[in-house]
Amino acid sequence: MKVFGICCGRKNGNTEILMKEAFKAIQEKCGAECSFVRLQDAQIRACVGCETCMVNHLKGNWDFRCVHKTGSDHFYFIEQQMRQADAIIVSAPAYNLLPPGILIKFMNKLHASGDYREVVHHNNKIGATFTLGGTDWTNYTLAAANMLTMELVGSYEAVVDKCHFDFVPSVGAIVLEEDMLARIRQLGGNVADALLAKEKGEMPSYVGDPGLCPDCHSPFLEKRADGWYCPQCLTKAKLTMENGELKVEFTPEERAKNRWSFAGQEVHDNNIRKGHKKAADSREYIAQRRKEYADYMDALELPELVKE
Ligand SMILES: Cc1cc2nc3c(=O)[nH]c(=O)nc-3n(C[C@H](O)[C@H](O)[C@H](O)COP(=O)(O)O)c2cc1C
Incomplete structure (x- = not known):
């Protein structure tokens, strides 16, 4: 090993x-x-x-x-x-x-x-x-x-x-x-x-600190327009108050949509494909606008470096 x-x-x-x-x-x-x-x-x-x-x-x-x-x-x-x-x-x-x-x-x-x-x-x-x-x-x-x-x-x-x-x-x-x-x-x-x-053919299981998210075990939550999410897994959380304490839950249905799952990765890949298709459909317009921006200004010329 x-x-x-x-x-x-x-x-x-x-x-x-x-x-x-x-x-x-x-x-x-x-x-x-x-x-x-x-x-x-x-x-x-x-x-x-x-x-x-x-x-x-x-x-x-x-x-x-x-x-x-x-x-x-x-x-x-x-x-x-x-x-x-x-x-x-x-x-x-x-x-x-x-x-x-x-x-x-x-x-x-x-x-x-x-x-x-x-x-x-x-x-x-x-x-x-x-x-x-x-x-x-x-x-x-x-x-x-x-x-x-x-x-x-x-x-x-x-x-x-x-x-x-x-x-x-x-x-x-x-x-x-x-x-x-x-x-x-x-x-x-x-x-x-x-x-x-x-x-022995057994599946590994996580034994560290539980964190908030049951998948990545990070301590974070992110506020989005439609609710709260684990920003790492992009799993939607269910927040409730119980005896004055905030309770954070992630349902199995939401966890199945986790961005790192096969389904989640497919959504991600398709979003990239969609973005490329949108750009390909307007290739000439993008080229013309990019030229305008390129002509407008270039980055600073960098000085020669001293060899150490
Ligand atoms: C560029 C730089 C940035 C650092 N920023 C942080 C920081 O944001 N927070 C922190 O707790 N320590 C910071 N440190 C300290 C290191 O995390 C700390 O010294 C650590 O012990 C280094 O580990 P090492 O001995 O394995 O290199 C920084 C150190 C360097 C060199």
Whole structure:
């Protein structure tokens, strides 16, 4: 069995120390082979928005590569590690309340991973996520990192645990936090248990903090014109007051429409197709208007860079 970790903190910093603590617990319980990548050392070229991968995805053509060819950055090296892994742990420190940009850059390229998503939909890898911050200014960090984990393992059902730690600003200071180290060992143990259960043909189940949404377990609600939703799954919530307490429920009917379900993804793909069709029907008009905007103003010319 193989476990692959994605880290995007400092070299031998808090995130990496936690990842190694999780690995120790995994190895003790199930002997899995563990490795991780330090994204801060990796070259991940930013998605240029050409949408080659999206267009191929919509056609059901998996046999394509990103315009940033294999070997021109580390995306496909990491993708290979993901393919070989039975479990993937995504970790991130908070940068401006979010995971670091390098993790988002990596996530932006996932469409270019050909049939990877198809493979994980059927193969059910195990996932887990942990994040931490220097203070408690960390609101979106865990939810955003956990979305990446879900994408890498195919569904929220396969993400068995997630946790977050606040108030660890100094490099390596996580070693002072026995309760946090214990919690991450527990996360590692939960990943190992899920791997062992999977070997027996059992489905993985989530054992982390319940959160609000029963699918992504995030703590968020979003107000829309027709009600309240889980912003991650786009599942409509039913809100009631019970003894002065707000009660949040998600019915099975609404959960079935979850944006990450096959049906939800089909709606999403069809919306993109509809948008492209609308634009294709007015191709000449769009070209003329784009030219007007292009002629109106160009972006600032960027200065030459100094080679380091
Ligand atoms: C650019 C940058 C932005 C940061 N933004 C936040 C933040 O919004 N909230 C927070 O709690 N910590 C923030 N931090 C602190 C890190 O999350 C914290 O130092 C963490 O321990 C780093 O983990 P590491 O040792 O694995 O690199 C930021 C750090 C950097 C470098």
